[in-house]
Amino acid sequence: MVIDFGNVKAYMMDIFDSIFDHAFIVSAADAVMMEMFYPGEDPRAILALYQKSIAEQLEFYCSTADKKPIRLPRTCYSEQDPDGMKVVPVPYSPTAENLAAHMFELLGQPLKAHFEKTPIRLVNIRLFETPNGWVDHTADGFNPGIMG
DSSP states (O other): OOSOHHHHHHHHIIIIIHHHTTEEEEETTOHHHHHHHSTTSOHHHHHHHHHHHHHHHHHHHHHOSSOOOOOOOGGGEETTSTTOEEEEEESSOOOHHHHHHHHHHHHHHHHHHHSTTSSOOOOOEEEEEETTEEEEEETTEEEEEEOO
């Protein structure tokens, strides 16, 4: 065993769970949806705030052994929902292929930073769209998969 999977899972939970779990993922280019969630606000500004916040948090997360779960900035919660619905604006169409590429990038940073002196490296993210359909994303790109 090279590493306890529980250690890798902790990174996945810190990043994926805190960003994407129970979130509505919306393309910042979708003017109708962005206006619904952020009435009167500039979608580019909301996207820039999200990207800046995640980049800063990932930088801190990668530079310290005291890992703290990533939290979205308050403005990425829609005030249209009384419970503060979590909205994740992205600069792409939120397809399974694009989400897998985004997740590959997000997870790759801390794994590389914290395991640079080990043989561990991220080689694949598999994102299931349905129980029988998924996409695999690697550093070389993606491959759709369908079980027969």
